[in-house]
Amino acid sequence: MKRRLLLLFPLLVFLGLGFFLYRGLAMDPSARDSALLAQQFPAFTLSTLEDPDARVDESLLLEQVTLVNVWAEWCPTCKEEMPQLLTLAERGVRLVGINYKDTRVKGREFLDEFGDPFEVNIFDPDGDLGFELGVYGVPETFLVDAEGIIRYKHTGYITPEDVERVVQEVGKWR
Amino acid sequence: MALMTRAGLLLLLLITSVPVLADSAIEVRDFERPVMAERYRDLTASLRCPKCDAQAIDSSDSPVAADMRERVADLLREGRSDKEILDYMVARFGEFVLYNPRLDERTWLLWGLPFVLVMIGGFIVAVFVRKRKHAQVRALSAEEREYLNALFNREGSE
Numbered sequence: 001m002k003r004r005l006l007l008l009f010p011l012l013v014f015l016g017l018g019f020f021l022y023r024g025l026a027m028d029p030s031a032r033d034s035a036l037l038a039q040q041f042p043a044f045t046l047s048t049l050e051d052p053d054a055r056v057d058e059s060l061l062l063e064q065v066t067l068v069n070v071w072a073e074w075c076p077t078c079k080e081e082m083p084q085l086l087t088l089a090e091r092g093v094r095l096v097g098i099n100y101k102d103t104r105v106k107g108r109e110f111l112d113e114f115g116d117p118f119e120v121n122i123f124d125p126d127g128d129l130g131f132e133l134g135v136y137g138v139p140e141t142f143l144v145d146a147e148g149i150i151r152y153k154h155t156g157y158i159t160p161e162d163v164e165r166v167v168q169e170v171g172k173w174r
Numbered sequence: 175m176a177l178m179t180r181a182g183l184l185l186l187l188l189i190t191s192v193p194v195l196a197d198s199a200i201e202v203r204d205f206e207r208p209v210m211a212e213r214y215r216d217l218t219a220s221l222r223c224p225k226c227d228a229q230a231i232d233s234s235d236s237p238v239a240a241d242m243r244e245r246v247a248d249l250l251r252e253g254r255s256d257k258e259i260l261d262y263m264v265a266r267f268g269e270f271v272l273y274n275p276r277l278d279e280r281t282w283l284l285w286g287l288p289f290v291l292v293m294i295g296g297f298i299v300a301v302f303v304r305k306r307k308h309a310q311v312r313a314l315s316a317e318e319r320e321y322l323n324a325l326f327n328r329e330g331s332e
Contacts (some may be wrong), residue, residue: 035268
């Protein structure tokens with residue numbers, strides 16, 4: 001009788017493996033937490049897209065919960081994301097953009113065409129700030145709390161279904 | 175004449191293809207010392223491209239991989255150690271970029287499982303071997319001996 005039960009062992013192993021592999025099917029392999037979670041937003045000094053003579057630094061992100069969106073004119077999904085960002089801005093979320101590896105002309109054209117939900121756009125033509133943030137595919141969005149600490153990251157574009165979750169995350173850190 | 179046209183065409187092809195080649199290939203870097211070039215090769219081969227999942231940054235065309243190679247070269251020239259450079263990348267892109275994940279509380283199962291499996295396998299083999307040994311030394315029972323004798327006798331009488 002005992003030996004008979006032992007015959008069930010491969011079936012159990014199969015079921016266990018099957019469970020984890022099946023769960024893996026529904027996971028997004030590109031979704032992973034930022035290495036910068038719970039860390040201070042990296043220091044920077046850059047100009048803005050709007051004004052080449054302006055200088056902004058990390059203190060821009062203090063005192064208010066801010067959604068920092070990394071975007072570029074050459075990024076097709078950024079265009080699809082803009083309506084959602086405009087909705088977020090309408091709902092009272094403070095948005096700051098990072099214009100990543102772009103030119104001023106193209107960046108401005110993009111905002112003229114798709115709307116500008118951003119309070120200000122940090123101009124990062126060489127992608128240096130993007131590198132500090134570990135950006136590997138635009139668009140990426142970081143939630144920075146009032147102390148300038150990164151609390152949440154959304155890789156890839158924010159879909160209409162994601163808006164509610166982002167609003168919730170923002171509310172959590174207010 | 176036809177030959178000359180053909181040669182001319184070939185030349186044209188060669189000339190126009192050179193910039194394309196230079197453009198698509200991974201950039202060549204010069205280091206003062208060969209040791210550094212070797213370290214550069216090892217580091218870029220051991221860092222995984224965050225965008226392309228199954229490719230090291232040394233062979234990836236992705237822009238982020240190019241940025242990372244550039245940074246590795248800069249840090250090497252600054253005299254940073256291999257560990258410092260890997261830490262630098264992990265701090266920005268996460269553990270994901272290491273092809274050899276470090277041993278910590280999240281990866282102990284990954285690193286430990288092979289040893290555990292070998293031990294389980296060894297245990298099973300040991301059990302089987304012991305059982306078999308046990309079976310070999312068991313003497314025949316009286317019944318079996320009788321049956322065997324009967325078989326022998328029958329063979330002999332025929």
